[in-house]
Amino acid sequence: MTDLKSLRGMVDLLPSEIKRWQNVESLARQHFDRAGLKEIRTPILELTELFARGIGEGTDVVGKEMYTFSDRGGRSCTLRPEGTASVARSVIENGLLNNGPQRLWYGGPMFRYERPQAGRQRQFHQLGVEFVGLESVLSEAELISIAWDFLKLVGLKGVKLELNSLGTNEDRSCFRKQLKVWLEKKYELLDKDSKQRINVNPLRILDSKNPNTQKLLEDAPSLNEFLSDKSRERFFYLQELLHQLSIPFEVNHKLVRGLDYYSHTAFEITSDQLGSQATVCGGGRYDGLISDLGGGNTPSIGWAIGMERLILLLGDSFTNKDVPCVYLIHRGSNTDGVALDVARKLRFAGIPIELDYSGSTFSKQFKRADRIGAQWALIIGEDELSKEIVMLKKLHSSSSDSLTTQFSFNLNEIDNLITFLKN
RNA sequence: GCGGGCGUCGCCAAGUGGUUAAGGCAGCGGCUUGUGGCGCCGCUAUUCGGGGGUUCGAAUCCCCUCGCUCGCCCCA
Numbered sequence: 001m002t003d004l005k006s007l008r009g010m011v012d013l014l015p016s017e018i019k020r021w022q023n024v025e026s027l028a029r030q031h032f033d034r035a036g037l038k039e040i041r042t043p044i045l046e047l048t049e050l051f052a053r054g055i056g057e058g059t060d061v062v063g064k065e066m067y068t069f070s071d072r073g074g075r076s077c078t079l080r081p082e083g084t085a086s087v088a089r090s091v092i093e094n095g096l097l098n099n100g101p102q103r104l105w106y107g108g109p110m111f112r113y114e115r116p117q118a119g120r121q122r123q124f125h126q127l128g129v130e131f132v133g134l135e136s137v138l139s140e141a142e143l144i145s146i147a148w149d150f151l152k153l154v155g156l157k158g159v160k161l162e163l164n165s166l167g168t169n170e171d172r173s174c175f176r177k178q179l180k181v182w183l184e185k186k187y188e189l190l191d192k193d194s195k196q197r198i199n200v201n202p203l204r205i206l207d208s209k210n211p212n213t214q215k216l217l218e219d220a221p222s223l224n225e226f227l228s229d230k231s232r233e234r235f236f237y238l239q240e241l242l243h244q245l246s247i248p249f250e251v252n253h254k255l256v257r258g259l260d261y262y263s264h265t266a267f268e269i270t271s272d273q274l275g276s277q278a279t280v281c282g283g284g285r286y287d288g289l290i291s292d293l294g295g296g297n298t299p300s301i302g303w304a305i306g307m308e309r310l311i312l313l314l315g316d317s318f319t320n321k322d323v324p325c326v327y328l329i330h331r332g333s334n335t336d337g338v339a340l341d342v343a344r345k346l347r348f349a350g351i352p353i354e355l356d357y358s359g360s361t362f363s364k365q366f367k368r369a370d371r372i373g374a375q376w377a378l379i380i381g382e383d384e385l386s387k388e389i390v391m392l393k394k395l396h397s398s399s400s401d402s403l404t405t406q407f408s409f410n411l412n413e414i415d416n417l418i419t420f421l422k423n
Numbered sequence: 424g425c426g427g428g429c430g431u432c433g434c435c436a437a438g439u440g441g442u443u444a445a446g447g448c449a450g451c452g453g454c455u456u457g458u459g460g461c462g463c464c465g466c467u468a469u470u471c472g473g474g475g476g477u478u479c480g481a482a483u484c485c486c487c488u489c490g491c492u493c494g495c496c497c498c499a
Contacts, residue, residue, distance in 0.1 A: 115496095275494085363458065365458085
């Protein structure tokens with residue numbers, strides 16, 4: 001075995017699993033098209049500063065998970081750890097908002113330098129939607145429904161939508177102060193991680209998975225209590241709309257997402273089948289992001305789905321194997337050119353066909369045709385060549401009589417063969 | 424960054440100190456020099472992730488290292 005291997009956490013998508021990716025991707029494209037979203041593709045590599053400023057210096061993503069390096073010109077570059085900051089940058093840079101609010105989707109690889117485990121890789125793929133320049137609760141409800149409906153469309157079951165409102169920046173900073181005061185009183189009872197977090201990002205302690213900490217937090221002040229009337233109204237209206245859409249959800253006041261830019265609505269769609277990486281889809285409102293990056297004041301909201309996690313959850317449900325229609329068997333001097341030419345003609349006519357290269361015995365070539373599951377074998381040997389015909393044989397047919405399963409066609413009238421195969 | 428588990432052929436594996444490292448799948452060849460699915464026969468690891476050590480003798484024991492995997496943290 002070679003000692004050249006893919007880097008840790010970078011995985012190959014092999015031919016045997018690519019079909020389900022293509023299926024999910026094509027359903028996504030269809031679904032987003034129908035919702036009137038436009039695709040956007042941004043570079044995988046950006047200036048480090050974009051993420052540092054956009055995502056937040058205090059976040060884990062920026063603090064310890066970025067793939068950062070200097071390019072030959074000495075610029076600090078980073079492989080994108082998520083899509084939102086790049087999309088925001090592109091929207092600003094290209095002045096897209098001059099054409100009104102942007103309803104966008106994107107997909108592609110993201111990079112985070114973490115220890116891989118189930119449902120987590122260093123290079124992974126996200127599918128995301130961003131509504132840039134839209135403030136209404138109605139647009140939020142639609143954005144969430146687009147995610148929910150997509151997951152239903154691909155056949156995902158057993159997922160849960162959790163919802164929270166983080167309020168405005170003012171609501172949150174007020175809450176942050178109160179929470180900090182409360183936490184400091186209980187400092188000695190906190191777990192190690194939470195103790196460290198108390199100054200950096202106390203809100204995230206709410207998210208702690210430590211059971212003792214969670215127990216302690218039952219009496220903690222709730223973000224909910226600090227929401228302004230306006231924030232509270234928004235949140236209730238969103239819930240009302242989701243009810244009308246019959247999209248089930250749970251309000252989780254402890255749902256605090258890890259990236260700094262969220263405000264008001266935050267949500268997650270989770271599955272209990274994913275091991276500890278339960279989130280399939282996460283998103284929220286990021287009203288401050290665009291202005292933080294130098295654009296105008298632009299309310300926005302978005303989400304991202306983890307493709308690997310989604311595909312993991314879908315399991316084998318998407319693996320309808322595509323079998324080649326025709327396998328072209330040929331043997332004998334001078335059959336190479338004719339065989340290749342016939343193959344091309346069938347392909348032009350839209351018939352999937354594979355050519356045997358081996359030159360081994362007909363018996364072997366038939367075995368191969370059978371193994372790959374071809375429906376038809378097309379045979380060109382020296383006899384056929386001299387008579388200018390090809391033989392067609394139906395595979396997977398009853399073994400009783402093979403004579404009835406053979407057909408012949410003049411090479412010059414390959415159209416007959418094409419017509420026959422198409423029926 | 425910190426824990427647990429694991430590394431024997433392309434894949435799945437048996438083997439837990441004694442001289443030739445089972446078996447299955449896949450691959451290749453043959454039985455069958457031009458007709459598949461079944462069957463039968465043969466071939467395919469001087470080597471057990473790598474490096475040291477112990478021993479007359481190691482895939483099997485010890486040390487180091489690398490990799491994979493699961494979990495913590497965090498996220499999609």
